[in-house]
Amino acid sequence: xxxxxxxxxxxxxxxxxxxxxxxxxxxxxxxxxxxxxxxxxxxxxxxxxxxxxxxxxxxxxxxxxxxxxxxxxxxxxxxxxxxxxxxxxxxxxxxxxxxxxxxxxxxxxxxxxxxxxxxxxxxxxxxxxxxxxxxxxxxxxxxxxxxxxxxxxxxxxxxxxxxxxxxxxx
Amino acid sequence: xxxxxxxxxxxxxxxxxxxxxxxxxxxxxxxxxxxxxxxxxxxxxxxxxxxxxxxxxxxxxxxxxxxxxxxxxxxxxxxxxxxxxxxxxxxxxxxxxxxxxxxxxxxxxxxxxxxxxxxxxxxxxxxxxxxxxxxxxxxxxxxxxxxxxxxxxxxxxxxxxxxxxxxxxx
Numbered sequence: 573x574x575x576x577x578x579x580x581x582x583x584x585x586x587x588x589x590x591x592x593x594x595x596x597x598x599x600x601x602x603x604x605x606x607x608x609x610x611x612x613x614x615x616x617x618x619x620x621x622x623x624x625x626x627x628x629x630x631x632x633x634x635x636x637x638x639x640x641x642x643x644x645x646x647x648x649x650x651x652x653x654x655x656x657x658x659x660x661x662x663x664x665x666x667x668x669x670x671x672x673x674x675x676x677x678x679x680x681x682x683x684x685x686x687x688x689x690x691x692x693x694x695x696x697x698x699x700x701x702x703x704x705x706x707x708x709x710x711x712x713x714x715x716x717x718x719x720x721x722x723x724x725x726x727x728x729x730x731x732x733x734x735x736x737x738x739x740x741x742x
Numbered sequence: 743x744x745x746x747x748x749x750x751x752x753x754x755x756x757x758x759x760x761x762x763x764x765x766x767x768x769x770x771x772x773x774x775x776x777x778x779x780x781x782x783x784x785x786x787x788x789x790x791x792x793x794x795x796x797x798x799x800x801x802x803x804x805x806x807x808x809x810x811x812x813x814x815x816x817x818x819x820x821x822x823x824x825x826x827x828x829x830x831x832x833x834x835x836x837x838x839x840x841x842x843x844x845x846x847x848x849x850x851x852x853x854x855x856x857x858x859x860x861x862x863x864x865x866x867x868x869x870x871x872x873x874x875x876x877x878x879x880x881x882x883x884x885x886x887x888x889x890x891x892x893x894x895x896x897x898x899x900x901x902x903x904x905x906x907x908x909x910x911x912x
Contacts, residue, residue: 640830647826647852656817660810664911681851681872682817686911702851741834741856 599692599714602626602670603721605635606694609650610672610724613637619732619739620724621673623650625658625688628666634658640739649739651679655686664688672721674701676740684709694721698729699740769862769884772796772840773891775805776864779820780842780894783807789902789909790894791843793820795828795858798836804828810909819909821849825856834858842891844871846910854879864891868899869910 602624609622624635636653639645648656651671661667664686669675672694675683680702683691690712693703697717707713729736736742772794779792794805806823809815818826821841831837834856839845842864845853850872853861860882863873867887877883899906906912 644830645826646828646830646856647822652817652822656815658816660814660816660908662908677851677855678848679851681847681849681854684851685847686816738830738832 593712594690594692594714596714596716598630599670599716600718602668602692603672603694603716603718605632606650606654606670606672607718607721607724609635609637609654610721613639613642613650614724614728616642618642619735620728621650621671623654623669623671625654626668626670628689633661633667638739641735646738649676649679651675651682655682668692672718673725674699674703674715675706676701680706683711690714692716694718695725697722698725763882764860764862764884766884766886768800769840769886770888772838772862773842773864773886773888775802776820776824776840776842777888777891777894779805779807779824780891783809783812783820784894784898786812788812789905790898791820791841793824793839793841795824796838796840798859803831803837808909811905816908819846819849821845821852825852838862842888843895844869844873844885845876846871850876853881860884862886864888865895867892868895 605624606622610620614620618641619638621638625633627633634654634657636657638650639648651669667688668690669683669688670692674693674696683706692714695718703713775794776792780790784790788811789808791808795803797803804824804827806827808820809818821839837858838860839853839858840862844863844866853876862884864886865888873883
C-alpha cells in the first residue's frame with residue numbers, strides 16, 4: 573500500500589461505470605477494515621463477509637460482518653450490520669459502504685433506499701450482486717478486485733457450499 | 743371479511759401485473775397479522791409498519807415491525823424483522839411476505855435476493871416502493887389498497903414527517 577493514487581485494476585464493463593473518482597489507496601485502506609471483519613467472522617465459524625460504512629469526512633461510522641451462523645440470523649449481512657452499527661443518521665449523502673464482496677440485492681437495495689453515495693467492493697469474482705444496478709442509479713462504484721478478498725470467499729464457498737447457498741437464497 | 747374471493751380493488755398499472763392468482767380473502771386475513779404488528783409499533787411510539795412471512799403451506803413463519811424508534815435501529819424494517827423472526831430457511835420458494843406498506847428498495851431487495859414468491863401489500867398510496875420492480879422479476883404482487891393501512895400511515899406521516907423521512911432516507 574502506498575499513499576499514491578492507483579489506477580483502476582479492472583476495465584469498465586458495459587452498462588456500469590467503474591469509478592475513477594476515488595483515490596484507490598484510500599479505498600484499499602478502508603477495505604482493510606471490512607476485511608478484518610470478514611476474517612473475524614471466519615474465525616467465529618461464520619460466513620466471511622465484512623463491511624464498513626464511512627462518513628463523508630472519512631470517519632468510520634460503523635462496521636460489521638455477516639452473522640447468519642453466529643446469531644442464527646438470516647437478516648444480518650455484512651452491509652446491514654455496518655449500517656446498523658452506524659446508528660440512526662439523518663442523511664447518508666457522501667457516505668461510502670465498503671464491503672469485501674459485491675452486495676447482494678438485499679444490500680444493494682439498502683444502499684439505494686438510503687442514498688449511500690458510494691460502494692467500495694473488494695471483489696465481484698465469486699459473486700456478482702447488484703452493483704451495476706446501483707451504478708445505473710448514480711451510486712459511485714469502486715471495484716478493487718482484491719486478491720485477498722477473492723481467496724477468502726473462494727475457499728469458503730468450496731468448503732461450505734450449502735451454507736453459502738443458504739446465505740444468498742440460491 | 744367473507745370467505746369468498748374478492749376481485750382486485752385496483753386496476754393493474756402499466757409495467758407491473760396486479761396478481762389475480764391469490765384469494766384476496768386469504769390475503770386480507772394475512773394482512774391482519776401485519777396490521778396488528780403495525781399497531782403495536784404505533785403503541786410503542788414507533789413507525790407503524792408491520793409485516794409477516796407465511797410459508798407455502800400457509801404457516802406463519804415469522805412476523806415483526808419497524809423498530810427504528812424502539813431499538814434505535816435503522817436496519818430493522820418490518821419486512822426484515824419478519825424475515826429474521828422466521829429463522830434460517832433453506833428456501834423461500836412459495837413463501838409470501840405480507841406488509842402493511844409497499845416495500846422500500848431495501849425490503850424489495852430482500853424479497854428478490856431470497857426468492858420470496860409473493861408480496862401482499864396493504865397499501866401503496868402513501869409510499870410507492872419497489873413492488874413494480876419485483877413484479878418485473880416474477881414476484882406475484884397482491885396490492886389490497888386497504889383503507890385501514892392507508893389511514894394509519896397517512897396519519898403517522900402527517901404527525902411525524904421528519905421521522906418518516908429518516909426511515910426512507912428522504
